[in-house]
Amino acid sequence: MSEHKVDLSQIRGDWHFHTRYVTNAMDQTLKRLHKTWRALLAQAPAEGEVPMSGPLMEQFLEACRQTRALTDDIRLMGETQPVPKARRKPRQGGKTARRKAGRARK
Amino acid sequence: MRPHVELIQEKDLVWHDAELHKGEGRAKQRNLSYDEENGAASTRVVFDKAWSRAAGFHSADVEWYVMAGQVKVGDRLLGKGCYFRAPAGLCVPAMEVAAGTDVLIFREYGDWGFSLSSKNRAKFVPRGGNTVSGESGELTIVDSNTMEWLPNLYEGDTQRFLKLKMLYFDPPSPEDNNSGFVTVVSWAPPGWSDNRMVHHPVFEEAYCLDGTMEYNFGTTNAGTYFFRPAKVKHGHFVSGAERGWTGIFRLDGSLINWITTNEKVITQGDALNYDPETQAPVLAGLPVRSRTTGPWDLDGQ
Numbered sequence: 001m002s003e004h005k006v007d008l009s010q011i012r013g014d015w016h017f018h019t020r021y022v023t024n025a026m027d028q029t030l031k032r033l034h035k036t037w038r039a040l041l042a043q044a045p046a047e048g049e050v051p052m053s054g055p056l057m058e059q060f061l062e063a064c065r066q067t068r069a070l071t072d073d074i075r076l077m078g079e080t081q082p083v084p085k086a087r088r089k090p091r092q093g094g095k096t097a098r099r100k101a102g103r104a105r106k
Numbered sequence: 107m108r109p110h111v112e113l114i115q116e117k118d119l120v121w122h123d124a125e126l127h128k129g130e131g132r133a134k135q136r137n138l139s140y141d142e143e144n145g146a147a148s149t150r151v152v153f154d155k156a157w158s159r160a161a162g163f164h165s166a167d168v169e170w171y172v173m174a175g176q177v178k179v180g181d182r183l184l185g186k187g188c189y190f191r192a193p194a195g196l197c198v199p200a201m202e203v204a205a206g207t208d209v210l211i212f213r214e215y216g217d218w219g220f221s222l223s224s225k226n227r228a229k230f231v232p233r234g235g236n237t238v239s240g241e242s243g244e245l246t247i248v249d250s251n252t253m254e255w256l257p258n259l260y261e262g263d264t265q266r267f268l269k270l271k272m273l274y275f276d277p278p279s280p281e282d283n284n285s286g287f288v289t290v291v292s293w294a295p296p297g298w299s300d301n302r303m304v305h306h307p308v309f310e311e312a313y314c315l316d317g318t319m320e321y322n323f324g325t326t327n328a329g330t331y332f333f334r335p336a337k338v339k340h341g342h343f344v345s346g347a348e349r350g351w352t353g354i355f356r357l358d359g360s361l362i363n364w365i366t367t368n369e370k371v372i373t374q375g376d377a378l379n380y381d382p383e384t385q386a387p388v389l390a391g392l393p394v395r396s397r398t399t400g401p402w403d404l405d406g407q
Contacts, residue, residue: 028296032348066255069293070295076266
C-alpha cells in the first residue's frame with residue numbers, strides 16, 4: 001500500500017469516464033438507501049419511529065456506509081480534475097491588433 | 107496444490123460431514139476447494155444442530171466468516187458479518203455455535219486436526235504458515251458490520267474504485283511478495299468495470315456474498331466461488347447495476363496487478379484423422395466448473 005498521488009490514467013478512460021462511473025455508482029446506491037429507508041418508515045413500530053434493529057435496518061446501515069465510501073471517490077475526482085487550458089492573450093502588435101488599430105485611425 | 111476452481115455455484119456441490127473434530131453436535135460442509143496434499147480447504151459449513159467444542163489448537167491456520175446465525179468464541183458473540191482467525195497452534199477458547207448457523211471456514215497450510223488443550227502448542231506460535239513476521243500469532247476477531255469501506259489502496263491505481271474492509275493483514279517481506287496473507291471483504295460498486303486482463307503473483311480466492319458481476323469466467327453472484335492459483339489471467343469485469351458485487355477475498359501474499367491487453371492464444375497442429383472444426387482437442391488446464399455456471403466460453407484464455 002502506498003499514499004502516492006493517484007494516477008487514474010492507469011485505468012482505461014479519461015476523467016469524464018471515471019466521473020460518470022462515480023456519479024452512477026452514487027445514484028444507484030442512494031436509490032437503494034432511500035428505498036430501504038422508506039421500507040423502514042413503513043414498518044414504524046410507533047409513530048415517528050423506525051425499527052432500531054433487524055435485517056432491514058442492517059441493509060440500511062450498509063447502504064449508508066457504501067454511500068459514505070463513494071464520497072471518497074467524489075473527493076478523488078475533484079482532486080484529479082484536469083485544469084482547463086487558459087485562453088492565450090492576443091499578442092501586442094500582432095496582425096489582429098494592427099488591423100484593429102488601422103480601423104480606428106480611419 | 108489446490109486446483110483452479112473458476113467458477114462454481116456452491117449449491118451444485120454435495121454435502122459431507124463437517125471436518126470439525128473434537129466437537130459435539132452436527133454440521134455438514136460443502137468443499138469449495140480442497141488441497142489433497144496438505145489438507146487445506148475452503149468450505150461452507152451449516153450447523154444442523156447446536157455445536158460446541160472445548161478450548162484447543164488447530165493444525166492449520168483457520169478462519170471463520172459468519173454468514174448467518176451465532177458463534178460464540180470464549181465470551182465473544184459473533185453474528186452475521188463477523189470473522190475470526192487463529193493461526194495453527196494457537197489456543198482458541200471454547201466455542202459454541204447455534205443450530206442453523208451458516209459459516210465459511212478456510213483452512214490453510216494444514217488439515218482438519220484439532221487438539222484439545224488449555225494452552226498453545228508451543229511457547230512461540232507464528233502468525234501464520236506464510237508469515238515472515240517474528241511476532242507471535244494471535245486470535246483475530248472482527249465485526250465487518252461496524253467497519254468503514256476503504257478505498258482500494260491495496261491494488262493501487264489500477265483498481266482504485268473497488269472498496270475493501272481489511273479482516274486480516276499479515277504484511278509481506280519487502281523482498282518477497284509471495285509472503286504474508288490477506289483476507290478482505292471487497293465491494294465493487296454498481297457499474298464498476300475494468301476491461302483488461304489481470305494476473306497476480308499470488309493465489310486469489312473469493313466467495314460472493316451479495317450482488318452480481320460479469321467477467322471472463324462467467325457471472326458471479328451470491329454463492330459462487332473461485333480459487334485461482336497464482337498467474338491465472340482474469341478480467342473483463344462489469345459489476346451489477348443495482349448493488350454492485352460483494353465478496354470475501356483471500357490472498358497468500360501481496361497483490362500486484364500485472365496487466366495484459368490484446369491477449370490471444372494460438373494453437374497449431376495438423377489434424378490427421380479428425381475434423382479440426384468440430385473435433386478439435388480442448389486445451390489442457392481448464393478450470394473446475396459446476397452445473398449452474400456451465401462451460402467456460404474461453405473469454406480471456
